[in-house]
Amino acid sequence: MSEKYRYLLELIESKRAKLGIIGLGQVGLPTALSFADAGFSVTGNDVNKNLLDGLAKGAIPFEEEGLADLLHKCLQNNKFHTVERTEELIRECDVIIVCVPTPLTEHVRPDMSYLEDIMQILANSFLEGKLVIIESSIPPGTFEDMILPHLQKKNMLGDNVWAAFVPERLAPGSATREIRTTPRVIGFHDIASGHLAQSLYKKMISGQVITTDVRIAEISKLVENTYRDVNVALANEVSLICEIYGIDFKELQTVCNSHPRVNLHSAGPGVGGPCLPKDPYLLLNPHGGNTIESKIIQHARNVNDSMPRRVVDLIASGLSFHGKSLSDSKIGIWGVAYKANVSDTRFSPAKMVISELIRQGSHVIVFDPYTQESFGGTKVSDMWGAVEGSDALVIITDHNTFRNADLDSIKSKLSTPVVVDTRRMFDGNLARSISLTYLAIGYPGLRK
Numbered sequence: 432m433s434e435k436y437r438y439l440l441e442l443i444e445s446k447r448a449k450l451g452i453i454g455l456g457q458v459g460l461p462t463a464l465s466f467a468d469a470g471f472s473v474t475g476n477d478v479n480k481n482l483l484d485g486l487a488k489g490a491i492p493f494e495e496e497g498l499a500d501l502l503h504k505c506l507q508n509n510k511f512h513t514v515e516r517t518e519e520l521i522r523e524c525d526v527i528i529v530c531v532p533t534p535l536t537e538h539v540r541p542d543m544s545y546l547e548d549i550m551q552i553l554a555n556s557f558l559e560g561k562l563v564i565i566e567s568s569i570p571p572g573t574f575e576d577m578i579l580p581h582l583q584k585k586n587m588l589g590d591n592v593w594a595a596f597v598p599e600r601l602a603p604g605s606a607t608r609e610i611r612t613t614p615r616v617i618g619f620h621d622i623a624s625g626h627l628a629q630s631l632y633k634k635m636i637s638g639q640v641i642t643t644d645v646r647i648a649e650i651s652k653l654v655e656n657t658y659r660d661v662n663v664a665l666a667n668e669v670s671l672i673c674e675i676y677g678i679d680f681k682e683l684q685t686v687c688n689s690h691p692r693v694n695l696h697s698a699g700p701g702v703g704g705p706c707l708p709k710d711p712y713l714l715l716n717p718h719g720g721n722t723i724e725s726k727i728i729q730h731a732r733n734v735n736d737s738m739p740r741r742v743v744d745l746i747a748s749g750l751s752f753h754g755k756s757l758s759d760s761k762i763g764i765w766g767v768a769y770k771a772n773v774s775d776t777r778f779s780p781a782k783m784v785i786s787e788l789i790r791q792g793s794h795v796i797v798f799d800p801y802t803q804e805s806f807g808g809t810k811v812s813d814m815w816g817a818v819e820g821s822d823a824l825v826i827i828t829d830h831n832t833f834r835n836a837d838l839d840s841i842k843s844k845l846s847t848p849v850v851v852d853t854r855r856m857f858d859g860n861l862a863r864s865i866s867l868t869y870l871a872i873g874y875p876g877l878r879k
C-alpha cells in the first residue's frame with residue numbers, strides 16, 4: 432500500500448481526518464453530527480444558504496428526535512461548522528461524504544442532476560490523498576459507470592484516491608439512535624477503498640459493518656426499500672380482502688404474526704416519504720440501461736398509490752350514512768406528515784386525500800403539530816380546531832399527539848359523528864359502542 436494510503440488510514444484511525452459532508456438534509460445532517468459527536472472535525476455544505484445560516488445559529492430544519500441537542504453540542508465544542516462553497520469543503524477535507532438527493536423526474540425516472548453537479552465539482556478538484564464516500568441512493572451501475580470516471584479524471588482509484596458506496600440506512604424519526612446501531616454496508620471496487628471506508632464507519636457506529644462488492648451494495652439498498660414497499664402493498668391488499676369478508680385486518684394481523692415466519696405489515700392510507708415510493712423505480716432503472724420489467728414491484732407501487740382513493744371512498748360512505756356528501760361537508764384532518772412523529776410531507780398520502788376532497792367541494796381543516804404544510808386545506812393550530820363543527824374527522828398520520836384523544840370528546844365536538852381512522856389508532860368497537868360512525872382501512876363496513 433502507498434505512503435498516501437497509510438497516511439490517510441492513520442488520520443482516520445486517530446480521528447484526525449477532517450470530514451466534509453455535502454448535502455445537509457435528512458441523511459447528511461444526522462450523519463455529519465454523528466461523526467462530529469464521535470470525535471471527528473466535520474464541515475458541512477449545502478446549496479440552501481438559509482439552511483446553513485440556521486444551522487450556525489443552532490436551528491434544525493426538520494423534526495428529528497435528539498438532533499437539536501446534538502447540533503448544539505457539536506457547535507459548542509467546535510466539532511461542526513459549515514461552508515458556503517463546495518470547493519472549499521473539498522479542499523479542506525480528507526474524507527468527503529456525498530448525501531445529496533436522487534429523486535425522480537416527472538416521468539418517474541431517476542433524477543441524477545444533484546449528484547452529477549457534485550461529481551463535476553469533484554472531477555475538477557484536487558483529490559489526491561482523499562476518500563470519497565457516496566451515501567445517496569443510486570441506480571445500479573452508477574458507481575462504476577458515473578462516479579468512478581469522474582473521480583479518476585486526474586487520479587487513480589486505489590493508488591492516490593479512494594472511493595466507496597455506503598448506502599444510508601436512516602429511518603427518519605429515529606435517525607440519531609439508529610445511525611449508530613444499524614449495520615452498515617460498505618460497497619467497494621478496490622480493497623484499499625473498502626478498508627478505509629470500513630475503518631471510518633467503525634469509528635462512528637457500534638453496529639456491524641458489512642463489506643461487499645459495490646454492485647451488491649447498490650442493489651441491496653434499493654431491494655431493502657422495495658421489500659418494505661411490496662410488503663406494505665400486500666398488507667393493503669389483504670386489508671381490502673378483509674373488508675369484503677367483513678373481518679378486522681388488525682386482528683387478522685395479530686393472529687397471522689403469531690407464526691414465526693410471517694410478518695404481515697400494517698395497512699394504511701398509502702406509502703409516502705422520500706424513500707419507499709422512489710427506490711423501486713431506481714432498482715428498475717439501471718444507470719444507462721433500459722427499464723427492467725417487474726410485475727410484482729410495479730403492482731405493489733400501484734396498490735400503495737391507490738390507497739388514498741380508498742380513504743376518500745371511506746369518508747364518502749361515512750358521510751352518506753348520515754345523508755351527507757363530500758361537497759356539503761366540513762372535514763377535519765389529523766396529520767399530513769408521511770408517517771408518525773416526523774415533519775416530512777414528501778409523497779405523503781395526505782396530499783392526494785386532501786386534494787381530492789377539495790376537488791369534490793369539501794371544506795378541509797388540517798392540523799399537524801410538526802409541519803405548516805396543509806396541501807390546500809385550512810390550517811389550524813389546535814388539534815380540536817379540526818374536530819369542532821366538522822362532519823368527519825380523518826386520521827391520516829398516527830402522531831403520538833393524537834394517541835390519547837378521547838372518543839367522547841371527539842363525538843361531542845363533531846357536527847356529524849364520522850371518524851375515519853386510516854392508522855387504526857382507536858378501538859373500533861369502543862367507537863361504535865358510543866355511536867360514532869367509525870370507519871377504517873381493513874375494518875368491517877357499516878350496517879344500517
Ligand code: SAJ
Binds near residue numbers: 701
Ligand atoms: N407504512 C405502512 N405500513 C407499514 C410500514 C410503513 O403503511 O407496515 C408506510 C408509512 O406510513 C410511510 C411509508 O410506509 O408512509 C414509509 O415508512 P417506513 O417507516 O417504512 O420507512 P421510511 O421511508 O421512513 O424509511 C425507510 C426505511 N427502510 C426500511 O425499513 C427498509 C429506512 O430504514 C431507510 O433508511 C429509509 O427508508 C431510507 O432512507 O431509505
